[in-house]
Amino acid sequence: MNKWIYTILLVGLLAISTSPVIARLLPLVPAAVIAFWRMAAASAMLWSYSSIRPQESLATKNIRLVLAAGFLLAMHFVFWFGALKLTSIANTTVLGIVAPAFTLLFERLWYNRKLGWITITALLIILVGGIIVQGDDLGSMDGTGLGNIMAILSAVFLGSVFLIGAKVRKTTSVITYTRTVYAVSAIVLLVSSFILDNPLLGYTINNYFWLFILGLIPTLIGHTAFSYSVKFVSPTVIAAFPLGEPIIASYLAWLLFAEQVPFYVVGGGLIIFIGLIILIMNKQSE
Numbered sequence: 001m002n003k004w005i006y007t008i009l010l011v012g013l014l015a016i017s018t019s020p021v022i023a024r025l026l027p028l029v030p031a032a033v034i035a036f037w038r039m040a041a042a043s044a045m046l047w048s049y050s051s052i053r054p055q056e057s058l059a060t061k062n063i064r065l066v067l068a069a070g071f072l073l074a075m076h077f078v079f080w081f082g083a084l085k086l087t088s089i090a091n092t093t094v095l096g097i098v099a100p101a102f103t104l105l106f107e108r109l110w111y112n113r114k115l116g117w118i119t120i121t122a123l124l125i126i127l128v129g130g131i132i133v134q135g136d137d138l139g140s141m142d143g144t145g146l147g148n149i150m151a152i153l154s155a156v157f158l159g160s161v162f163l164i165g166a167k168v169r170k171t172t173s174v175i176t177y178t179r180t181v182y183a184v185s186a187i188v189l190l191v192s193s194f195i196l197d198n199p200l201l202g203y204t205i206n207n208y209f210w211l212f213i214l215g216l217i218p219t220l221i222g223h224t225a226f227s228y229s230v231k232f233v234s235p236t237v238i239a240a241f242p243l244g245e246p247i248i249a250s251y252l253a254w255l256l257f258a259e260q261v262p263f264y265v266v267g268g269g270l271i272i273f274i275g276l277i278i279l280i281m282n283k284q285s286e
Contacts, residue, residue, distance in 0.1 A: 015225065036192075066184065070181045077154075080151065080154035102159030123279075132264055
């Protein structure tokens with residue numbers, strides 16, 4: 001295993017934790033548009049790098065998987081940025097970190113493996129934590145309740161991306177994989193923006209600056225760090241590494257926007273955290 005892998009993952013964690021805070025600086029930009037420019041910027045930078053230092057071509061056997069990963073990543077960002085428009089940064093990041101639960105579940109289904117009692121118990125603990133974080137908005141399909149549901153759905157899509165990445169990265173370099181996934185994701189988001197009648201142009205220079213920063217820091221640095229690392233450690237562990245994101249992002253939200261974190265969100269987040277730790281420890285002991 002690459003001895004620097006956990007340092008790379010830590011850098012990735014710090015980078016992605018800036019994403020919800022930066023997104024809050026774009027209140028007038030629709031979620032699909034934010035996601036499109038984020039993916040387009042990251043993809044453009046990687047393809048530009050590839051023109052200077054040519055990379056291997058994507059193997060034919062992996063094309064369908066990479067297309068699927070690009071689509072799923074696009075859906076992740078649409079739902080995740082949509083959640084940020086409706087609920088708090090704390091709720092979005094706390095509910096968003098349940099991705100490892102879905103990664104493990106999909107991994108079991110993909111390889112037709114049975115779920116042990118420890119895994120089932122951990123998933124139930126995570127479910128209880130998610131219900132607590134929902135609070136009074138449980139079952140609500142508007143406002144904060146809808147935002148919370150969108151945050152969970154974004155985790156479903158991200159968990160799927162990590163699982164596909166683990167398979168493709170066994171035979172594909174990180175640049176070849178990510179440049180293609182980001183490009184596919186950008187195309188999907190471009191189409192989504194047209195369907196939703198969301199304008200891609202006409203925003204302020206300040207808006208475009210922060211959209212570029214989204215593409216650079218949390219995407220090119222953050223997500224690419226995870227895509228690199230998934231070759232060396234389990235996709236479930238990779239998906240679980242952003243466990244620290246709610247702490248960092250919530251602190252930044254409090255510092256910059258005076259956004260308070262309700263006690264029940266802290267409590268529910270702690271329960272989710274415990275469930276995820278059980279999942280990871282059980283996964284590593286197998």
